[in-house]
Amino acid sequence: MAATHELLMEHLIKTEPFYLPQGDELEIARAAYAHGIPLLLKGPTGCGKTRFMHHLAWLLKRPLITISCHDDLSTSDLVGRFLIKGNEAVWVDGPLTMAVRHGAICYLDEVVEARKDTTVVIHPLADDRRELPIEKLGEQLTAPPEFMLAISYNPGYQSVLKDLKPSTRQRFVAIEFTYPPAELESSIVGHEAGVVAELAQSLVRLGSMTRKLKDEGLVEGASTRLLIHAGKLISSGMARRRACRAAIVEPLTDEPELLAALNEMVNSLF
8 A cells, every 4th residue: 555655646746737728628627526527638639638637636636647548558457457476466456446546637648549448447437426347356446536537539530430439428528629829829838948939939830830731631730749849959059940840840741742831831930
């Protein structure tokens, strides 16, 4: 138990993460937490969903356990499994079980990437039962009031094969995230990258221009995260055009025509 307590303390966010609200998302999240309702965060890559969860966990003073979902994520990865230690099989809680037992916040990032049979395990946790069945132990945990479940996904990538079932979606309160308004995004980029307002504004203009290329074949435009990366490279002494190409243009596409269009945007601004 002492080891588990120490592990949970590692997930406790002690310093306030920088976060500028776009609207009433914090009010919605705190109300959902007070009523034991899980959260569904929707939005494009790098728009602030994970930073929002860190800030919320800090506000609520609860440990935050984040699980990055992927194709091979199994129910045992979430709930736990028996491991051989010495001459005996010892049960080890998975991150979801640990969060339920100790009243932490469990955040499943990009939940649609997980196998569909895996996500079913969260259904009884995400309704009025707030229960987690552990079949291998013959145990059924009831989540304490402090526990919160949150999931996120990117609707821009959803497809017939990778989407949330209505039976899953309708268990959650949903908050839609998008890229912040230009003035707010400039403040975020300036703070996070440590660059002057003029440069931050130029990077945000570039980001906005790339996002208009979605109709031209670009899957997604530059995220706020990429703009911050470019700002950090520039603040370290790299030339502005080179930094933008390395941090924004090249990560977005390999298509020659799109690369040329993006480079033209960079040249027009820097």
